[in-house]
Amino acid sequence: MYLFSPFSEEKLCPLRASIDVLEGEYFFLCYVESRQEHFQEEGYTINWYKESAGKQQLIKETHRIVSQRNFLEFWPAELSDSANYSVTHSNGKQNFTIQKWTLNVLERNKSSCFNRNHLTTEIKSTGTGHSLKCNDLSVYENDSVTWYKDCKSYEHETERELNFRSLTVQHSGIYTCKILISHEGKIYPSTNTIKLIVEEDAPEAVTLEIVGLHEEIETEIGKEEILNCTGFLGYYRQEDASLYWLINQKFPDKCTGIPENEPSICEEEKDLPLGNKFYVTRLLRIKEVRDEDMHSNFTCMLQADESTQIKIVKLKKGKARDLPVHVFTTGMVLALLFPFAVVAVVFVFVMFRVDLVLFYRDICRRDDTAGDGKEYDAFVSYLKDCASPIEDEREFALKILPTILEENFGYKLCIFERDVFPGGALVDDIHSFIDKSRRLIIILSQNYISDRAIYELESGLHKALVERKTKIILIEYMPISDYNFLPESLSLLPSKRVVKWKKDKSLPVNSRFWKNLRYLMPAKPIKIKTKEHFNNLDLGSGALQPWTEGCDFNAVI
Structure with missing residues (x-):
């Protein structure tokens, strides 16, 4: 006995080569039978196979996995079910493979009602009508359907389609429909999640x-x-x-x-x-x-x-090159006579690599900034909240950092609050000034969470990882135990581009902090003011007043 008609078969059995499903949920694989298969039903046998680790095994029915002609049911799906599946017809002499699938069973997110790897995205424009469909979840009728928006029950909707007459931006969200199916005295869920993005205008066409x-x-x-x-x-x-x-x-x-x-x-x-x-x-x-x-x-x-x-x-x-005999002999002699010298040279280079590079730049007066068309040596991004209780962080970003890098080492920094006049388009200004800068300095702390700071970080990451136009320098102003508030792509940056601020230990101009920072900055001929010391800076409470007086960065955003 069939549970669905040929018309519903075509609707429930789309040609999907790869399928994702959540563990612990009811799921089924099915294919559409042809008319010829119906007429020759008695002469054919149908077999389902599972291929794992290169071995194909005939699926035997259990209380959890049930096969009935043209569909295979899982009550429920488990992580171990991830594999390649196929179904064959046999007439006693030959086997014919009808269809193949790759099934990926995803681990359930225990802290949310959905898994971000188990959703589809739909992008629509405001003012249009649209409906979200809860399809391909069950072959049974009269299932209990519940809709959720962002994991909260949505307006007591119980239909398989969620209809919107006129979309607004507020309709954007993650919608999950859940169907409850009863089987042998137990209730099994089956879910489908759709991320709906409603935009004011249709997104511009892009070339993949x-x-x-x-x-x-x-x-x-x-x-x-x-x-x-x-x-x-x-x-x-x-x-x-x-x-x-x-x-x-x-x-x-x-x-x-x-x-x-x-x-x-x-x-x-x-x-x-x-x-x-x-x-x-x-x-x-x-x-x-x-x-x-x-x-x-x-x-x-x-x-x-x-x-x-x-x-x-x-x-x-690769082309193999044999060393000449005299080169090999000389190398062996040097290796035997001067092992300690080699170790010493390597140790000195590793330990004082930054100092050696800075010394080389100063001697040769190397200049990496000439003719590159850039206006600034670095764009400084930090927590820009006037009401922030971390006054030391603002003082570091707006006073200490520019004083040392600009006045002592001759660099030119772009600090948004100091160098950008209010009233322009924020996004365009950020893009423009990052493009004009050779480096993007990001001052990281637990307070680095403002909208504009995150946007500057994502823009800089795009230019560093994809466009490869701007190099990023991360300054860890205070120890950070949890990086979950930062984009995942930040982990792709090399750890050597992180400089840690150690308060009083990092204050002197000749400290390791400023050497490491200069090492990551572009090479530039400078005249260091050796007689001046950081302790001569006026760090009084009024030092920041000219730059931050009357600012309202949230209003700008």
Whole structure:
């Protein structure tokens, strides 16, 4: 007996190659039977298979997994169910594969009613009508349906469609519909989550593209290689766009995260949201390069709508160069006679690397700023709240930092409150002054949470990680125990670009703090005022008054 008609089959069984589902929820796989299969029902048998770790196993029914002709039910789905599935017809002589799926069972977020990896995004304009649909969750009728907005019950809606006659910006949010299904005396949930974004105007058309060109990488047999492909998927993630690797026109296995069970070549996905732009990185991990890999075609493909872009990466053997006999002999002699000297040189270089680089800049009067078209050496971003109780932080950003860098070392800083006249467009001003600056100095603390500060940080991260135009310097003004309030992409910055302020220990002009900061700043001929000392600065309470008097940064934002 069938639970649904051919008409409902086509609605409930879309052609989805990859499916995500939450653990602990009811779920089903199904396919649409053809008319011929109905007529030849008695002569055919249907088998469901699960492929895991390269092995295909026939699925046997249990109290939890039930197969009935053209659909397979999970009561409920568990994390161990993540695998490739297929269904076949057999006439006793031959097996015919009808359809294949890749099922990803996602871990449930215990602190929220949804998992951010288990949602779709819909972007609409204000003033238009729209409906959110709770589809493909159950094959049974009379299910109990409940809608939630941002995890709160939404207006007691119990229909499978949530209709909006005229959208407004206030309708934006994350909507979750939950269906409760009864089976053998137990109740199982099935959910669908949609992120609705309502904008004043339709978003501008963007071109989805792969970042970077074709590559040819020199490597060696037995060496580990990681091939990188990054794609721009537009403003917010577009669900109809996909980025993936092909090896000789075949899909690689997914990385499991368990080293001992990892395939020799596997694919790993990482999201990289920067502001309202969405990037996806696909990593192809090769444990040990083999000879046949040198002749393989590694192709990264980006598909969106009807367009396709590709990036081809090839491996080639590096040219082996034998050392001449006299060079080898000389090297061996030097290694035997001067081991302690070599260790000493390495130790001095590692310990005094910053001092050596600064000394070299001063001697050679190196100038990295000439002719680059930039107006400022650095744009300073910090917590800009006039009512902030952290007066020392404001004093550091507006008095100490510019006094030392500008008056003692000749740098030119752009400080928004000091150098930008009010009344302009905030977003344009921030973009403009970051573009005019060679560095972006971010003063990090637990108070770095204002809207404008976060926007400056995201803009700087985009220019540092994607456009590679501006380098970022992080100053940890006070110890930070929790970085959850900062964007995840900040973790992609190298740790060597973080300088820690240690209060009185960092005050002198020749302290390690100022040396490390100068090392990260662009090289520039300077005349250090050696007779002046930081202690001569007037740090009275009125020192900041000319810059901050009467400011209302929240009003600007």
